Amino acid sequence: MKIVKFGGSSLADGPQFEKVIDIIKSDPARQVVVTSAPGKRHDTDIKVTDLLIKYATLTIAHKDYSEIVAQISARYQAIGTYFNVPAEEMTPIKEAIVNLPHHIYPNDDYLMAAFKAHGERLNARLMATVLNNLGIKARFVDPKECGLIVSDEPNNATVLPETYDNLDRLSYGDEKLIFPGFFGFTKNGQIATFSRGGSDITGAIIARGLHADRYENFTDVNAIYAANPKIIAHPQAISRMTYREMRELSYAGFSVFHDEAIIPAIEGQIPINVKNTNQPDLPGTLIVPEKDFEPTQTITGVASSNRFAALYLHRYLLNKEVGFTLKLLQVLYKYNVSYEHMPSGIDDLTVIFDKTQLDTETIHAMCHDIQEALHPDTIEWINDYAIIMIVGEGMRNQIGVTEHIIEPLAAHNIGVHMINQGASRISIMLGTRQADADEAVKCIYDEFFTKHAVAND
Numbered sequence: 396m397k398i399v400k401f402g403g404s405s406l407a408d409g410p411q412f413e414k415v416i417d418i419i420k421s422d423p424a425r426q427v428v429v430t431s432a433p434g435k436r437h438d439t440d441i442k443v444t445d446l447l448i449k450y451a452t453l454t455i456a457h458k459d460y461s462e463i464v465a466q467i468s469a470r471y472q473a474i475g476t477y478f479n480v481p482a483e484e485m486t487p488i489k490e491a492i493v494n495l496p497h498h499i500y501p502n503d504d505y506l507m508a509a510f511k512a513h514g515e516r517l518n519a520r521l522m523a524t525v526l527n528n529l530g531i532k533a534r535f536v537d538p539k540e541c542g543l544i545v546s547d548e549p550n551n552a553t554v555l556p557e558t559y560d561n562l563d564r565l566s567y568g569d570e571k572l573i574f575p576g577f578f579g580f581t582k583n584g585q586i587a588t589f590s591r592g593g594s595d596i597t598g599a600i601i602a603r604g605l606h607a608d609r610y611e612n613f614t615d616v617n618a619i620y621a622a623n624p625k626i627i628a629h630p631q632a633i634s635r636m637t638y639r640e641m642r643e644l645s646y647a648g649f650s651v652f653h654d655e656a657i658i659p660a661i662e663g664q665i666p667i668n669v670k671n672t673n674q675p676d677l678p679g680t681l682i683v684p685e686k687d688f689e690p691t692q693t694i695t696g697v698a699s700s701n702r703f704a705a706l707y708l709h710r711y712l713l714n715k716e717v718g719f720t721l722k723l724l725q726v727l728y729k730y731n732v733s734y735e736h737m738p739s740g741i742d743d744l745t746v747i748f749d750k751t752q753l754d755t756e757t758i759h760a761m762c763h764d765i766q767e768a769l770h771p772d773t774i775e776w777i778n779d780y781a782i783i784m785i786v787g788e789g790m791r792n793q794i795g796v797t798e799h800i801i802e803p804l805a806a807h808n809i810g811v812h813m814i815n816q817g818a819s820r821i822s823i824m825l826g827t828r829q830a831d832a833d834e835a836v837k838c839i840y841d842e843f844f845t846k847h848a849v850a851n852d
């Protein structure tokens with residue numbers, strides 16, 4: 396049995412829905428479907444999730460939201476009209492949109508989560524309705540019904556382990572099960588969503604929970620490429636890669652698959668196949684456990700992300716000072732801030748943060764407390780920070796990979812602020828200025844995939 400997840404681009408309108416239905420019909424093993432909210436129909440379009448965020452923001456601010464409600468309703472109605480869904484079957488969807496502000500929420504964060512979640516919740520309902528009208532037996536399964544339980548973090552939840560026991564108890568027959576992606580319920584019965592792009596996570600949870608043979612993730616590209624196609628024109632497609640390669644690359648910018656979605660797949664040892672809804676017969680990319688992978692190239696991919704910031708601390712004899720890092724972490728703990736990486740030297744330390752969790756006020760207060768607690772000679776907050784991640788199982792047994800990476804960067808006058816290699820030796824992480832990030836990806840891609848393609852053999 397396969398779990399098939401369709402991204403927002405695959406469910407953006409009636410014609411895309413039709414392709415998805417053909418894909419579901421073409422393989423009886425595709426019994427369980429996970430839907431995203433309708434995504435962009437064209438480059439300048441707005442995803443339904445973003446419309447819902449606006450709707451929630453207007454509601455919180457007690458402002459007029461009638462126009463946005465009409466816009467959201469119109470997205471679902473357009474799909475309904477395409478499949479001649481009777482008006483009375485569209486009514487519950489429209490009512491659910493209109494009624495969102497009239498429920499009681501514990502606070503604005505939970506209100507935001509509930510609004511956002513309805514993008515996928517209503518799309519899954521609509522998919523089940525359309526399939527049934529076409530004579531394909533289908534059942535909408537709400538996360539509440541199947542026991543998809545998540546942590547009390549309304550907009551950044553993680554799945555709780557009891558979910559898997561609950562999914563084990565889910566009984567179903569020969570009908571297609573249609574799950575909405577992106578959210579679960581807290582133990583208190585509130586909706587909480589995963590972070591953005593989190594329908595991939597739902598797909599992986601359901602795949603693990605229902606012991607699927609494969610998790611197919613349908614999107615709008617033929618494969619996962621060795622570099623972001625928005626940076627490199629016609630990059631090389633990756634036909635096979637390991638879970639941990641994918642996790643590192645998605646963490647560092649390959650937005651095609653959510654980095655947290657790898658974890659349930661690893662736990663369940665379920666192969667992930669990323670495929671294109673618009674060209675479903677192409678093989679796509681298969682993501683597998685290390686034991687099923689033999690590297691044929693040094694580098695599998697190179698990713699970059701601008702979502703980071705760094706705190707640079709310098710103090711002589713830092714290496715001899717007991718408790719320096721402990722005091723630093725206590726300040727972070729006080730502000731409920733996690734850090735991503737902490738490369739260090741004898742007299743200095745850089746702490747790299749995901750800046751999406753930080754606002755200016757927190758940064759100022761945190762830096763002030765660090766100054767007071769540690770008295771560093773230098774303290775510098777670097778907002779202009781990008782991470783470049785070079786990943787490949789094939790790197791482990793190769794000598795001289797770092798030189799191959801650094802030399803072309805130096806030749807292009809790109810400064811490297813930080814270099815870090817994980818203990819697994821399958822990735823090298825560089826820190827650069829944001830303005831240099833795309834160019835750095837191009838140089839490294841060129842070095843390993845174009846110019847010295849031989850280095851990859």
Ligand SMILES: Nc1ncnc2c1ncn2[C@@H]1O[C@H](COP(=O)(O)OP(=O)(O)O)[C@@H](O)[C@H]1O
Nearest residue numbers: 402403404614615616619620622623649650651
């Ligand atoms: N290395 C990569 N390979 C393929 N796509 C990538 C890569 N890095 C970034 N992307 C982007 O990811 C997009 C697909 O992800 P997303 O927009 O979340 O799709 P969906 O709507 O299916 O969830 C692609 O259109 C592409 O622009």
Ligand SMILES: N[C@@H](CC(=O)OP(=O)(O)O)C(=O)O
Nearest residue numbers: 402403431444591592593594
């Ligand atoms: N709709 C949500 C969740 C998601 O996974 O969407 P998509 O499959 O379109 O990336 C978002 O936009 O974040």
